[in-house]
Amino acid sequence: MWSRIKLSKLSYLALALLIGGLIFIVCSPKKDTMGTDDAASKVFVPPGSYDDFYAFLSGGFSGQVSVYGLPSGRLLKVIPVFAVNPENGWGYTEETKPMLTSVHGFIPWDDSHHPELSMTDGVPDGRWLFINANNTPRIARINLGTFRTDEILEIPNSGGSHASPFTTINTEYVVSATRFSVPIPDKDVPIASYKENFRGTVTFIKVDPKEGDMNIAFQILVPGYNFDLSHAGKGPSNGWFFFSCYNTEQAHTLLEVNASQNDKDFIMAVNWKKAEEYIAQGKFKEWASEYQRNRWDERTQTTIVEKLNKVKMLDPKECPDMLYLMPCPKSPHGADVDPSGEYIAGGGKLAGMVPVFSFSKMIKAIEEKAFDGDRDGIPVLKYDAVLAGEVQESGLGPLHTEFDDKGYGYTSHFITSEIVKWKIGTWEVVDRAPTYYSVGHLMIPGGDSKKPWGKYLLAMNKITKDRYLPTGPELTQSAQLFDISGDKMKMLSDFPTIGEPHYAQGIPAELVRKREVKFFDINKNEHKYVTKGPREAKVVRTGKEVHVWMTASRSHFTPDNIEGFKVGDVVYFHVTNIEQDWDVPHGFAIKGTQNSELLIMPGETCTMKWEPKKAGIYPFYCTDFCSALHQEMQGYARVSEANSNVPISFNKD
Amino acid sequence: MKILKTVLILFAVSVMVLACGDSGEKVKATPTKAAKAANPNGLTDFEMLHGIGPIKEALKLSETIDVALAKKGEKTFELKCFQCHRVDSKLVGPQLHDVTQRRTPEYIVNMMLNPEGMIQKHPEAKKLFAQFLTPMANQNLTKDEAMSILEYLRKEGKEVKKGS
Numbered sequence A: 001m002w003s004r005i006k007l008s009k010l011s012y013l014a015l016a017l018l019i020g021g022l023i024f025i026v027c028s029p030k031k032d033t034m035g036t037d038d039a040a041s042k043v044f045v046p047p048g049s050y051d052d053f054y055a056f057l058s059g060g061f062s063g064q065v066s067v068y069g070l071p072s073g074r075l076l077k078v079i080p081v082f083a084v085n086p087e088n089g090w091g092y093t094e095e096t097k098p099m100l101t102s103v104h105g106f107i108p109w110d111d112s113h114h115p116e117l118s119m120t121d122g123v124p125d126g127r128w129l130f131i132n133a134n135n136t137p138r139i140a141r142i143n144l145g146t147f148r149t150d151e152i153l154e155i156p157n158s159g160g161s162h163a164s165p166f167t168t169i170n171t172e173y174v175v176s177a178t179r180f181s182v183p184i185p186d187k188d189v190p191i192a193s194y195k196e197n198f199r200g201t202v203t204f205i206k207v208d209p210k211e212g213d214m215n216i217a218f219q220i221l222v223p224g225y226n227f228d229l230s231h232a233g234k235g236p237s238n239g240w241f242f243f244s245c246y247n248t249e250q251a252h253t254l255l256e257v258n259a260s261q262n263d264k265d266f267i268m269a270v271n272w273k274k275a276e277e278y279i280a281q282g283k284f285k286e287w288a289s290e291y292q293r294n295r296w297d298e299r300t301q302t303t304i305v306e307k308l309n310k311v312k313m314l315d316p317k318e319c320p321d322m323l324y325l326m327p328c329p330k331s332p333h334g335a336d337v338d339p340s341g342e343y344i345a346g347g348g349k350l351a352g353m354v355p356v357f358s359f360s361k362m363i364k365a366i367e368e369k370a371f372d373g374d375r376d377g378i379p380v381l382k383y384d385a386v387l388a389g390e391v392q393e394s395g396l397g398p399l400h401t402e403f404d405d406k407g408y409g410y411t412s413h414f415i416t417s418e419i420v421k422w423k424i425g426t427w428e429v430v431d432r433a434p435t436y437y438s439v440g441h442l443m444i445p446g447g448d449s450k451k452p453w454g455k456y457l458l459a460m461n462k463i464t465k466d467r468y469l470p471t472g473p474e475l476t477q478s479a480q481l482f483d484i485s486g487d488k489m490k491m492l493s494d495f496p497t498i499g500e501p502h503y504a505q506g507i508p509a510e511l512v513r514k515r516e517v518k519f520f521d522i523n524k525n526e527h528k529y530v531t532k533g534p535r536e537a538k539v540v541r542t543g544k545e546v547h548v549w550m551t552a553s554r555s556h557f558t559p560d561n562i563e564g565f566k567v568g569d570v571v572y573f574h575v576t577n578i579e580q581d582w583d584v585p586h587g588f589a590i591k592g593t594q595n596s597e598l599l600i601m602p603g604e605t606c607t608m609k610w611e612p613k614k615a616g617i618y619p620f621y622c623t624d625f626c627s628a629l630h631q632e633m634q635g636y637a638r639v640s641e642a643n644s645n646v647p648i649s650f651n652k653d
Numbered sequence B: 001m002k003i004l005k006t007v008l009i010l011f012a013v014s015v016m017v018l019a020c021g022d023s024g025e026k027v028k029a030t031p032t033k034a035a036k037a038a039n040p041n042g043l044t045d046f047e048m049l050h051g052i053g054p055i056k057e058a059l060k061l062s063e064t065i066d067v068a069l070a071k072k073g074e075k076t077f078e079l080k081c082f083q084c085h086r087v088d089s090k091l092v093g094p095q096l097h098d099v100t101q102r103r104t105p106e107y108i109v110n111m112m113l114n115p116e117g118m119i120q121k122h123p124e125a126k127k128l129f130a131q132f133l134t135p136m137a138n139q140n141l142t143k144d145e146a147m148s149i150l151e152y153l154r155k156e157g158k159e160v161k162k163g164s
Helices: A002-009 A012-027 A030-034 A039-043 A191-197 A272-280 A359-367 A509-513 B002-020 B033-038 B045-050 B067-080 B105-113 B115-121 B123-132 B143-163
Strands: A053-058 A065-070 A074-079 A116-120 A123-133 A138-143 A148-154 A161-167 A173-178 A198-207 A214-222 A226-232 A240-246 A265-271 A285-297 A302-314 A323-328 A332-337 A343-348 A354-358 A371-375 A378-381 A387-391 A398-403 A408-413 A418-423 A429-434 A439-443 A456-461 A478-483 A490-496 A504-508 A538-542 A545-553 A556-558 A561-566 A570-577 A586-590 A598-600 A605-610 A616-621 A634-640
Touching: A039 A478, A039 A490, A053 A456, A053 A509, A116 A161, A116 A504, A123 A161, A123 A504, A123 A509, A138 A161, A148 A214, A161 A198, A161 A240, A173 A214, A173 A226, A191 A198, A198 A226, A214 A272, A214 A285, A240 A332, A240 A343, A265 A272, A265 A332, A265 A343, A272 A302, A323 A343, A323 A354, A323 A359, A343 A398, A343 A408, A354 A359, A354 A408, A359 A378, A398 A439, A408 A439, A418 A439, A439 A504, A456 A504, A504 A509, A538 A561, A545 A561, A545 A586, A570 A586, A570 A598, A586 A605, A598 A605, B045 B105, B067 B143, B105 B115, B105 B143, B115 B123
Parallel strands: A161 A226, A214 A302, A226 A332, A323 A378, A332 A398, A545 A570, A561 A634
Antiparallel strands: A053 A065, A053 A504, A065 A074, A116 A123, A123 A138, A138 A148, A148 A285, A161 A173, A173 A198, A198 A214, A226 A240, A240 A265, A265 A323, A285 A302, A332 A343, A343 A354, A354 A387, A371 A378, A398 A408, A408 A418, A418 A429, A439 A456, A456 A478, A478 A490, A538 A545, A545 A556, A570 A605, A586 A598, A586 A616, A616 A634
């Protein structure tokens, strides 16, 4: 700090005159690393100050979403989505357990891949974040007012929701395309009958513009490829969606080799306005399809589960001019639309260059029927007729492209571990920056929208060996932050991540902060078992079921002594946090619980199911340090033998 | 100093009388500079007497109790305050049957709406914190809610007074 202050206040000439040339030589290299443009000062957010951006990273195999501040890289929160989270009771409380149910029953885990912010006029608006479950196909919607998962919609007729959940420019639709083609509807067939029986689907989910509720509007039956990633058109291409497809060989074994035969796979263009017309004309078939929608009801603080049983299916064979295939080298990953909406960059994992397609050329090619045959009746457009240009010799393993606001694309290259910056229009490479190591996705805040905030780029890396202190065989993944405000990309910092981030979204902090919920209004709490003040606390037995209406506040529970439980009872503790201030959650845990703790936000009611197995005294306590007398926030439950006559009793003071 | 204190007390009492009177007139406290300097934490005379918070002027209150408002206040009190306060007995915080005798209405409302500020700066609130050891929680009451609770406490206060 001393040298920093001194150096910034005095010129080196003055220093040299004062303390001599030797000191000058020793100190001068520090100017590069500790001067005003050094990396450390660019990511340093002083204690008590806020970051400029929120970054939402998928948790990958953790099933969750992590929230970091940029530029600091400070982890702000892990939002539980598809995996249970004992830390706050997600998937353990009676209220949240149904959120993780599906037609396959209770699913305690999934693989979350691609976060996507809701948009208004093609720009992230800070209302919701969508994310897909790749394993048991589902899409979740997170409320960015509460940072809580408000809805999980199951996707029927899908083998795995990977090319999802990308949104149209006004969040009219969120899409989900299957990664694994499967028999649709699913049935018991030999795997070797893949070409005959296996198909893909693209699902269009309508989003309620006010509440955000998701409903499947329709599905499109597509060839049995693997659908990887997607983006919606914008500007001139609004009304279209672009999906990358690989395994157009339709291999079903050793895909590593067998799905790498074709020099070109496809980017599938979907005219969704046309699809809407076909739906309006009734050109769909209603398919019996079991799936489930789980929606959080803020009013009753419970999950509303709806079991649904049909979808509207469009078959491209009966719906011409809806789908086109653009040949794309080779096993493409990204399908990324530039801010203007004219260009679509493909990311051929096995190609040594980045093909960029032109939307206006695509429309012209369709008009002129510049086709190269068809696949399953879907016209294949001529490569040269739709190509805008190729970013030549970009590197190996191009995966995913984000854009800045100055006319450049940035493409991650997995095999050569680098980010390649190229100019839209000339397709020339203008800069390269190594990553450490094996970068997957990139994120520029707004970098897939109409309005990128092109100050930072975040690279998400799969491999980190030798980058951090070792932690046994399992090492962390990482994110690396680059300054992209100048001509050259400059690495500023890196930080470990939770799980494996596949993709991320970034947004200026103020767009989210203005919607912040600080606590839940206790007056609006209509939970079935809310306790509106200690006077309403009670314990009620109905047969073997015992319900406890309990309040929590700094620093006691009411009641805090309960007798009359019996072995074999099924006890429900409904704990209402009656505080009405920010950052005052209370926890609740009782000895022998086979669920997780409760973590109850102010104004909220949460329920723990407890089945005591032995007679005795069971302490319960607050698990979240709430006040100076937190340690005093405790109570006792007395459990008697099944045949005892101890009546239910409890105190109120 | 002694003279100053006497002046202050007289002034404070007069404000209190006016504030609690049923004249319905708006009363503004206008402390002198000298008086302000004499108070701890640089509090104004108004703040010394009426607390620190959103209530910066004397409240207009009628002599008679608005029973419907008091009933509403009781309901909010039982939802948001009852965990720590009872009217008739000490619990986590002080008993409240006589609070309207001890404090001005403005002080009571400021304490409800700005407990953190009061505990940090007001000598009376500090004293109570030292005695009860638990800081009063901010329940983010609206001003209307606080006014209804005040009405409830005034009603309880009158009943206690009658009974005593």
